[in-house]
Amino acid sequence: MKYWKKISHTEQAERIDAALEINIDYKNKITLGIPASSLDPHVFYDRASFLKDAPLLRTYIQNPNHIGCHTLGESEMFFKGTQDIEREVIELLSVDVLKAEPESCDGYVASGGTEANIQAAWIYRNYFAREHNARYNEIALLGSADTHYSIAKAANLLHLTWYSVPVYDDTRMIVQEELDAALSRAKADGVKYFIVIANIATTMFGSVDDPSVYVHALNQHGLHYKLHLDGAFGGFIYPISHPDSRINFADEHVSSITLDAHKMLQAPYGTGIFIARKGLMEYAYTKEAQYVHGMDITLSGSRSGTNAVAIWMILMTYGPHGWFEKINKLLYRTDWLCNQLDKMQIAYYRYPKMNIVTIRAKHVPADIAERYGLVPDTHDGKTLWYKIVIMDHVEVEHLEEFLENLPATNS
Numbered sequence: 206m207k208y209w210k211k212i213s214h215t216e217q218a219e220r221i222d223a224a225l226e227i228n229i230d231y232k233n234k235i236t237l238g239i240p241a242s243s244l245d246p247h248v249f250y251d252r253a254s255f256l257k258d259a260p261l262l263r264t265y266i267q268n269p270n271h272i273g274c275h276t277l278g279e280s281e282m283f284f285k286g287t288q289d290i291e292r293e294v295i296e297l298l299s300v301d302v303l304k305a306e307p308e309s310c311d312g313y314v315a316s317g318g319t320e321a322n323i324q325a326a327w328i329y330r331n332y333f334a335r336e337h338n339a340r341y342n343e344i345a346l347l348g349s350a351d352t353h354y355s356i357a358k359a360a361n362l363l364h365l366t367w368y369s370v371p372v373y374d375d376t377r378m379i380v381q382e383e384l385d386a387a388l389s390r391a392k393a394d395g396v397k398y399f400i401v402i403a404n405i406a407t408t409m410f411g412s413v414d415d416p417s418v419y420v421h422a423l424n425q426h427g428l429h430y431k432l433h434l435d436g437a438f439g440g441f442i443y444p445i446s447h448p449d450s451r452i453n454f455a456d457e458h459v460s461s462i463t464l465d466a467h468k469m470l471q472a473p474y475g476t477g478i479f480i481a482r483k484g485l486m487e488y489a490y491t492k493e494a495q496y497v498h499g500m501d502i503t504l505s506g507s508r509s510g511t512n513a514v515a516i517w518m519i520l521m522t523y524g525p526h527g528w529f530e531k532i533n534k535l536l537y538r539t540d541w542l543c544n545q546l547d548k549m550q551i552a553y554y555r556y557p558k559m560n561i562v563t564i565r566a567k568h569v570p571a572d573i574a575e576r577y578g579l580v581p582d583t584h585d586g587k588t589l590w591y592k593i594v595i596m597d598h599v600e601v602e603h604l605e606e607f608l609e610n611l612p613a614t615n616s
Contacts, residue, residue, distance in 0.1 A: 207307065208297040211524025220290070221260040221514060227286030228269055239283060243268050261515055269510030274486055276311040278500050284510055291513035297520060299480050302444050303462055305454035312480035314466075314513045316505050318437025319355035321463035321479035324489065324504045325433040326359035326400050328461070328481065331488040332431065333398040341365060345391055347419070348402035349379050351410060353435060356402050366396065377412035377554060384418065388426050399423060399430040405452060405462075406439025409582050409592055410554055411561030413443060413452065420458050433461045437477065439559065440464035445532045446558035460485060466516045469532075471597060476512045479503075531597075535560045539595045542604050549608065560595040570612065577607045 212220075231242050243251070244266050251266045269284040275292050291314055299310040315321045326346060333339040345366045346356055352369070360367035368391050371383045391399075401423070403414040416432055423430045434452065436443065441464065444453065453459065461481035466472035489502045523531065539560045546553050552565040566588045569579065579591040593599075593607075 206301045206525050208293070209301040209520060209525045211527055212521045214522070217518055217521055218258075218260045221264060221518075224286030224290055224514075225264065225267055227289075228267060229283040230267075236283075241268065241270055261511065261518060264511045264514045265509075270507050271314070271510040271513060272503075272507045273500060274311055274313045274502050276313070277483070277486060287510040287514060290517050291510065294513055294517050294520070295478070295480060298464065298478065299454065301525070302440075303453040303480065304444075304451075305480075305482075309483055310454070310480050311483055311486040312478060313503050314508065314516065315477040315479050315503070316475050316508065317467065317477035318353065318435065318463050318465040319358065319477070320504050321437070321465075321477045322353065322355040322402070322433070322435055323359045323362065324479045325402075325461045325463065325481070326356070326363055326365070327504065328485055328488045329400040329431040329433070330363050330365060332485070333429070335488065337398060337429065339398050343396055344398045344400065345394075345396045346402065347387070347391075347399045347430075349404065349407075349414060351377055351407040351412060352402050352404060353408050353437065355435075365400070366391070366394070372412075375554070377407065377410045377556070379414060379418050381418060381422070384422050388422060388428065392426065392428075397429065399428055401430050401432045403432060403434050403452075404439075405434050405436035405443050406556070406559055406561070408438060409561075409580075409590065410556065410563050411439065411559040412554075412556045413439060413559070416452060416456060416458060431460045432456075432458045433463070434459055435463045437463050437465040438468055438561075440478075441466070441469040441528075442532050442535075442560060445529055446536060454482070466512075466519070469596075470516065470519050472515045472519055473512060475509065476516055478516070535595050535597070538599065538601055538604065541601055542593065542595070542608075545604075545608055549611070551611070554590075561592055562595070563590045563592040565589070566591055568611065573607075573610055576610075577603075 256263050269287040271291060273280050275288040276295050280288050295312040299305040300307050330344055333344050341364050345368055346360050347368045348356055349372050350369050351372055357367055368387045370387050371380050372378060373380060401419045403416040405413055464478040466476035467474045486502050491501050536558060542562055543555055551568045554563045569591050574591050581588040582590040
């Protein structure tokens with residue numbers, strides 16, 4: 206690991222305090238032009254004694270605005286201290302988790318995976334329009350039927366067509382013949398450029414796409430494309446459980462990746478992450494934002510710098526070895542569940558070394574699914590699958606109780 210290491214809470218507090226010292230202090234510096242301030246002290250009491258031991262809460266109270274992308278160009282100087290921490294987070298994740306070369310990526314902490322996926326589509330739509338003079342009806346989104354609904358949102362917002370490729374029911378892998386048919390159909394519709402979304406763990410099944418399937422098919426058809434990986438769920442577990450994988454920036458075809466710290470990392474909501482290779486973020490530059498120092502090239506614009514600090518604290522609290530241990534604890538619990546389901550002859554899907562187990566709905570009465578908070582694949586009354594996600598709070602005892610309440614007819 207080049208950047209990722211475990212450091213003590215004392216060292217973390219010192220680093221955060223130093224960053225806050227660099228940021229603007231509204232109480233001690235006259236600042237007349239910024240439409241911002243610290244949190245309202247009449248509502249959020251800023252003199253509580255416990256704050257001295259709570260660096261994240263101190264950051265919330267100072268309320269840094271991280272508008273823009275701080276891995277390239279200039280940024281608002283008022284929040285330079287915490288921007289440096291966000292820059293460290295992006296570099297650490299790019300290099301030590303996603304196998305990029307040092308200083309080869311840009312990125313930012315977004316509001317979530319949905320924003321990060323839309324950011325990718327926005328960048329590549331503009332890229333094809335600018336570099337290839339493509340019309341919007343010549344650009345399309347492409348991905349599997351299990352792809353997150355944020356891609357349908359992106360298609361709607363960006364006026365692009367979304368081509369969804371069927372997957373096999375039992376393996377959740379892309380049906381290559383259907384991919385070829387979708388590309389032929391798109392070409393007949395006048396599409397020449399593709400924004401491809403490959404999944405590092407789909408939301409419902411935890412399945413991981415093989416990006417080379419898309420690359421091979423698109424190359425055979427002679428089509429231009431940009432490849433984005435949606436690791437909103439799997440981005441903090443798949444690289445750990447599959448350390449030799451090249452489904453990351455080690456693959457030269459991959460242009461960008463989404464992560465979500467508020468899933469596996471248990472960060473506060475609002476901590477999605479978008480990372481792209483250098484030279485791509487500029488395609489989302491909004492030149493009309495002249496009053497912003499630097500470039501506003503993010504979908505969200507103003508965003509809390511505290512969220513970047515939260516991600517940094519989690520990564521530094523565990524370090525790579527501590528995170529490996531945590532992930533393997535969850536995988537042990539998942540293995541235990543799958544072994545029990547095998548004994549009970551209950552049909553399910555699990556991608557190897559992932560922590561989602563999706564059970565055929567025929568084995569789970571609706572009242573049991575509701576009692577234990579299982580998530581269905583659809584809420585329209587035609588449920589085929591229920592999923593269990595083994596998160597930190599899901600103990601083996603909870604899984605055992607659930608299994609004991611399943612009808613005996615399953616066996």
